[in-house]
Amino acid sequence: MNNVEQTLSIIKPDAVERNLQDEIKQEFINKGFEIQKEKKIHISKQEAEQFYKVHETKPFYNELCSYLSSGPIVVMELSRENAVLENRKLMGATNPEDAEEGTIRKKYGISIDKNSVHGSDSLENAKIELDFFFKN
DSSP states (O other), X not given: OOSEEEEEEEEOHHHHHTTOHHXXXXXXXHTTOEEEEEEEEOOOHHHHHHXXXXXXXXXXXXXXXXXXXXXXXXXXXXXXXXXXXXXXXXXXXXXXXXXXXXXXXXXXXXXSSOOSEEEOSSHHHHHHHXXXXXXX
């Protein structure tokens, strides 16, 4: 294991509401991820706005923040070789309709907004996002 990385994964409100967190965690474990840390939390809209600040100028920003703060979420620190890229592959396309068979969003996602999981899109963002939830 020479290129072990950490990445953030969030099991979003739609999946927690449907009680899918154990199944989704198992998907990660089956793909060689180790769950280093995890916690179930309910964040405020303000915290969601801070977390998604990178999307502030996008038209979907407000809905995204409202949605992430709409119910409990499970935040996890995942690690494995090439964790960021491998997590992106496992999650699938943002829109579940476009996601490949076998991906988490294809299996569990309901819509482009309620797509069950979030994952960091770069090593740099993974560090920022992990610090956001786990640095205390």
